[in-house]
Amino acid sequence: MRPTVHDIAAAAGVSLATVDRVLNQRPGVRHVTREKVETAIRQLGYVRDVAAANLAKGRTYPLVFILPASDNSFMHGLNAEIRQAILRSPAERTDIRTIEVPAFDPAALVAVLEGLSREKPCGIAMVATDAPEVRAVVDRLVRASFPIVTLVSDLTGSLRHHYAGVENIAAGRTAARLLGRFLGPRKGEIAVLAGSMLVRDHRERLEGFTSVMAEEFPDLAILPVLEGRDDPEIAHMLVAEALGNADIIGVYSLGAGNRGLIRALKEKAVDRTLTVIAHELTAHTRAALIDNTIDAILNQDAGHEVRSAIRVLKAKADGLAVIESQERIRLDIFLKDNLP
Amino acid sequence: MRPTVHDIAAAAGVSLATVDRVLNQRPGVRHVTREKVETAIRQLGYVRDVAAANLAKGRTYPLVFILPASDNSFMHGLNAEIRQAILRSPAERTDIRTIEVPAFDPAALVAVLEGLSREKPCGIAMVATDAPEVRAVVDRLVRASFPIVTLVSDLTGSLRHHYAGVENIAAGRTAARLLGRFLGPRKGEIAVLAGSMLVRDHRERLEGFTSVMAEEFPDLAILPVLEGRDDPEIAHMLVAEALGNADIIGVYSLGAGNRGLIRALKEKAVDRTLTVIAHELTAHTRAALIDNTIDAILNQDAGHEVRSAIRVLKAKADGLAVIESQERIRLDIFLKDNLP
DNA sequence: CTGTTAGCGCTTTCAA
DNA sequence: TTGAAAGCGCTAACAG
Numbered sequence: 110m111r112p113t114v115h116d117i118a119a120a121a122g123v124s125l126a127t128v129d130r131v132l133n134q135r136p137g138v139r140h141v142t143r144e145k146v147e148t149a150i151r152q153l154g155y156v157r158d159v160a161a162a163n164l165a166k167g168r169t170y171p172l173v174f175i176l177p178a179s180d181n182s183f184m185h186g187l188n189a190e191i192r193q194a195i196l197r198s199p200a201e202r203t204d205i206r207t208i209e210v211p212a213f214d215p216a217a218l219v220a221v222l223e224g225l226s227r228e229k230p231c232g233i234a235m236v237a238t239d240a241p242e243v244r245a246v247v248d249r250l251v252r253a254s255f256p257i258v259t260l261v262s263d264l265t266g267s268l269r270h271h272y273a274g275v276e277n278i279a280a281g282r283t284a285a286r287l288l289g290r291f292l293g294p295r296k297g298e299i300a301v302l303a304g305s306m307l308v309r310d311h312r313e314r315l316e317g318f319t320s321v322m323a324e325e326f327p328d329l330a331i332l333p334v335l336e337g338r339d340d341p342e343i344a345h346m347l348v349a350e351a352l353g354n355a356d357i358i359g360v361y362s363l364g365a366g367n368r369g370l371i372r373a374l375k376e377k378a379v380d381r382t383l384t385v386i387a388h389e390l391t392a393h394t395r396a397a398l399i400d401n402t403i404d405a406i407l408n409q410d411a412g413h414e415v416r417s418a419i420r421v422l423k424a425k426a427d428g429l430a431v432i433e434s435q436e437r438i439r440l441d442i443f444l445k446d447n448l449p
Numbered sequence: 450m451r452p453t454v455h456d457i458a459a460a461a462g463v464s465l466a467t468v469d470r471v472l473n474q475r476p477g478v479r480h481v482t483r484e485k486v487e488t489a490i491r492q493l494g495y496v497r498d499v500a501a502a503n504l505a506k507g508r509t510y511p512l513v514f515i516l517p518a519s520d521n522s523f524m525h526g527l528n529a530e531i532r533q534a535i536l537r538s539p540a541e542r543t544d545i546r547t548i549e550v551p552a553f554d555p556a557a558l559v560a561v562l563e564g565l566s567r568e569k570p571c572g573i574a575m576v577a578t579d580a581p582e583v584r585a586v587v588d589r590l591v592r593a594s595f596p597i598v599t600l601v602s603d604l605t606g607s608l609r610h611h612y613a614g615v616e617n618i619a620a621g622r623t624a625a626r627l628l629g630r631f632l633g634p635r636k637g638e639i640a641v642l643a644g645s646m647l648v649r650d651h652r653e654r655l656e657g658f659t660s661v662m663a664e665e666f667p668d669l670a671i672l673p674v675l676e677g678r679d680d681p682e683i684a685h686m687l688v689a690e691a692l693g694n695a696d697i698i699g700v701y702s703l704g705a706g707n708r709g710l711i712r713a714l715k716e717k718a719v720d721r722t723l724t725v726i727a728h729e730l731t732a733h734t735r736a737a738l739i740d741n742t743i744d745a746i747l748n749q750d751a752g753h754e755v756r757s758a759i760r761v762l763k764a765k766a767d768g769l770a771v772i773e774s775q776e777r778i779r780l781d782i783f784l785k786d787n788l789p
Numbered sequence: 790c791t792g793t794t795a796g797c798g799c800t801t802t803c804a805a
Numbered sequence: 806t807t808g809a810a811a812g813c814g815c816t817a818a819c820a821g
Contacts, residue, residue, distance in 0.1 A: 111539060113814055124792045129816060137790060156539050160500040161814035164797050193772075199451060199496055282786035290744075293633035321786065404630075412774050432533075434752050437789060442782040446622035446661065449777060453798055464808040469800060477806060501798035504813050 112153040120149040132157060159427065163202060170423050171204045174260070174415075175221055175235040177212035181339050181365035182391035183411070187261070190415040203419060206230075212339070213307050215240035222246045225255075232256040232422030234273070234415075237264040239309040256425035258418050261409070262310040270425050273418040275409045275440045277310045281317025281363065283440060284386045287405050288359050289326035291384045296328040297358035300351050304339035304364030314363040314388070329359065337366050345369030352377040362387040371397045390443055398445050408441040452493040460489040472497060499767065503542060510763050511544045514600070514755075515561055515575040517552035521679050521705035522731035523751070527601070530755040543759060546570075552679070553647050555580035562586045565595075572596040572762030574613070574755075577604040579649040596765035598758050601749070602650040610765050613758040615749045615780045617650045621657025621703065623780060624726045627745050628699050629666035631724045636668040637698030640691050644679035644704030654703040654728070669699065677706050685709030692717040702727040711737045730783055738785050748781040 117128045123146060130138050131146040138146075149155075162168075174191055176184065188207070195205050210217045215238050223246060225233060233250070237243060237259045244267045251257055251268040258271040288299065301318065303311045315334060322331055335351060337344035344366040351357065352373060360383060362370050367387050371394070374385065387394055390408040397403040417436045424431045443449075457468045463486060470478050471486040478486075489495075502508075514531055516524065528547070535545050550557045555578050563586060565573060573590070577583060577599045584607040591597055591608040598611040628639065641658065643651045655674060662671055675691060677684035684706040691697065692713065700723060702710050707727050711734070714725065727734050730748040737743040757776045764771045783789075 114816095115814080125815085126792060126794095126817085127790090130791090133816085139790060142790080158504075158814055159540065161504050161797090162816070164498075164501050164504060164799095165814075165816040167797060167816095197772075200499065276787075279787045283784055286784050286786055290631045291633075293631075317786070412772075416772075416775065432537075432752075432756075434789075435756065439779070439781060439789075440787045441779060442787075444623055444626050446626055446657070447616075447619045447780045447782075449774075449779075454800095455798080465799080465810095466801080466808055467806085470807090473800085479806060482806080498798055501813090502800075504797095504815090505799040505801080507800095507813060 112155045113158075114155075116153055117146060117149045117155055120153060121145045159429070169202045169204050170232065170426060171230045172206070172232045172234065172419065172422055173225060173230045174205065174207040174418075175218065175233065176207055176209055177236055177238075178209040179212045179339055179365070181341070182368075182393060183365050183389045186391065187411045187415065190412045193412070194415055194419060201419070201423075203423070205419075213238055213305055215243050218243050219246050222250060226250055226253065230255070231426040232258075234258050234260045234418040234422060236261045237267075237269075237309070238307065239263070239265055239312075240307075243267075256422050258421050260414055260418055262308050265309060271418075271421045271431075271436070273414045273421065273436070273438060274310065275438050277313035278317035280388070280407055280440050281314035281319075282321045283317075283442065284314070284361050284363070284407060285318045285321035285326070287442075288361060288384060288386050289322065289329060291404060292326075292329065292359055294328075295358055298330045298332050298354065298356045299359045299361060300332050300335065300348070300354075300357050302335045302337055302344060302348060302360065302362040302364065302370055304366065305336055306334070311364050318361055318363070332357070337364065337369065339365040341366045341369035341372075343369065345373050348373035349377055355381075358383060360385045365389060367391065367397075368393050371402055374402050390441070390448075395448060398443065398448070401445075404444075406443040408443060409438055410441060414438055452495045453498075454495075456493055457486065457489045457495055460493060461485045499769070509542045509544050510572065510766060511570045512546070512572045512574065512759065512762055513565060513570045514545065514547040514758075515558065515573065516547055516549055517576055517578075518549040519552045519679055519705070521681070522708075522733060523705050523729045526731065527751045527755065530752045533752070534755055534759060541759070541763075543763070545759075553578055553645055555583050558583050559586050562590060566590055566593065570595070571766040572598075574598050574600045574758040574762060576601045577607075577609075577649070578647065579603070579605055579652075580647075583607075596762050598761050600754055600758055602648050605649060611758075611761045611771075611776070613754045613761065613776070613778060614650070615778050617653035618657035620728070620747055620780050621654035621659075622661045623657075623782070624654070624701050624703070624745075624747060625658045625661035625666070627782075628701060628724060628726050629662065629669060631744060632666075632669065632699055634668075635698055638670045638672050638694065638696045639699045639701060640672050640675065640688070640694075640697050642675045642677055642684060642688060642700065642702040642704065642710055644706065645676055646674070651704050658701060658703070672697070677704065677709065679705040681706045681709035681712075683709065685713050688713035689717055695721075698723060700725045705729060707731065707737075708733050711742055714742050730781070730788075735788060738783065738788070741785075744784075746783040748783060749778055750781060754778055 114128050118125050248268045257269045259269050261274045263272045335347040348370050385403045386405045387403050388407050390406050394406050454468050458465050588608045597609045599609050601614045603612045675687040688710050725743045726745050727743050728747050730746050734746050
């Protein structure tokens with residue numbers, strides 16, 4: 110059997126309470142006593158049974174998810190995954206609440222975070238709007254030892270404990286290489302549809318995309334970016350207009366609002382072959398992949414992101430380690446053949 | 450607070466022991482009493498605290514992993530992941546043992562399984578060799594209520610509870626589409642290197658590959674399959690010889706032993722452009738992807754497979770549900786831009 | 790500063 | 806067929 114607090118107490122010649130105080134680095138133990146206990150712990154190779162500890166403490170983990178109020182399929186999916194996690198709450202001892210904030214609005218996000226610093230959630234997961242004032246509050250909260258993870262979009266240079274999302278520069282580079290290889294020897298222009306250059310994930314995808322294009326596919330010229338604000342209507346308008354240009358042979362949609370993109374493609378591109386790469390697998394993009402309107406979809410698994418955020422926040426709250434490789438969010442690449 | 454056994458006992462007017470007997474469907478409870486307790490459980494919406502139950506029971510999960518004794522990087526990686534899981538055993542209450550059997554040898558596998566039916570592991574994870582005699586034992590064990598999951602390679606038509614591995618037909622189809630799209634309008638021949646047609650994963654990859662090739666890329670002709678037995682030396686020999694054929698413009702390596710493939714490619718294909726797709730990300734294939742010897746790698750995450758197998762076996766042992774989407778093993782597609 | 794004791798939610802003897 | 810009581814490994818009052 111593995112050693113318990115009783116064994117430590119016996120070995121060190123102290124009581125259970127003292128062992129517990131040392132284990133939880135609570136004050137009120139003489140230095141020498143502490144040493145004795147720590148020696149015993151090391152010698153017996155004691156490891157604490159977290160489940161038993163949580164049972165005794167009646168511990169639960171109050172967690173808050175802060176999400177942008179965006180009406181697109183990806184955010185709906187993310188919400189759905191959080192609701193699933195809430196259903197699992199009893200078993201996982203979590204107590205999850207979500208707060209919606211206006212999208213692309215640093216001030217609103219700051220206000221919510223300020224509010225949270227008064228109640229005491231044991232962890233915060235947030236889709237970050239990448240702005241200095243947001244970073245400032247986050248850093249302050251982290252210093253006040255709130256565990257914080259960013260979700261989907263990261264916060265440049267901040268102290269957040271972890272980022273649960275894909276590497277977006279790599280995503281953009283991957284999109285460029287797929288598009289370049291699929292187009293082969295053809296020459297022409299590439300349209301890029303983004304949501305907003307105010308969020309870091311979109312900026313980074315664009316950065317990765319343009320750099321690989323420049324380095325390796327000089328025959329493909331990137332047109333000025335269309336900013337669709339992740340809104341299907343705006344996206345539709347912009348893309349429909351852009352497709353008037355007959356030199357366009359490829360499209361990279363790096364944000365959300367793909368409903369509009371797809372509609373524009375079906376209306377305007379019936380007569381020519383366009384190679385299209387988009388982000389996020391939703392009902393709409395899936396259908397478009399199957400009917401060959403889209404050639405490849407890059408995806409981040411919202412379920413994995415939510416589960417990962419929860420695992421990491423719980424671990425940070427307890428000062429425990431995580432399995433790094435398990436928390437890495439992969440960039441999924443879907444062709445019509447490997448859809449889930 | 451959520452209800453506990455005490456609440457149930459009080460509501461039903463019985464003792465804790467009786468509640469426990471009902472909860473664990475143990476005998477020795479009168480029918481009417483059982484009804485009373487079950488009603489109380491339903492009315493209060495009781496859900497059992499598995500952690501507390503495991504603590505009280507001192508429960509551990511003895512698990513066995515059966516692996517082929519193959520000397521290739523993928524199997525080494527799988528082994529390493531199992532060792533990681535063994536390190537986590539104290540926290541996860543598992544007790545994991547691995548057994549090696551000769552590769553591609555149904556009889557040996559059957560013998561090991563027979564042996565296990567005498568000890569009583571609470572779960573078995575196995576890399577299956579796909580043969581009727583193996584299926585027979587597995588089905589017998591499943592009927593005797595051993596939880597069994599197949600790992601990496603599945604067992605056709607068997608009763609195993611779960612398969613922790615990628616969908617291999619989809620993998621083959623994906624490889625075909627990538628190769629076809631990367632080659633674009635070119636015409637030529639495609640070499641296929643497999644391990645053995647005796648394992649189901651290789652057969653299925655080939656099946657998926659050939660069907661998409663036939664349907665969608667008629668200008669690409671598939672040459673007879675080379676069987677390298679997942680052995681780098683044999684693979685090297687076969688590929689080196691095949692590359693004497695100057696019409697080959699693409700290669701699909703669907704098994705292991707890629708060290709040999711890569712060596713042959715570097716020796717023989719310096720003077721021409723070959724598009725190459727291989728399976729499994731290892732130190733060798735990673736280097737080859739970076740130096741452009743390989744164009745894309747299809748991968749299954751061994752760490753995910755092992756963790757998933759463990760989660761599923763534990764859940765089955767307790768009669769609990771799993772999160773389906775979490776247990777789906779994805780087909781990872783790596784280009785040089787999105788390597789982990 | 791340190792120890793005693795009760796108890797978290799569940800299971801398991803052992804008696805009745 | 807049922808119940809009382811002890812205990813899993815740990816924590817938290819409350820005394821001393």
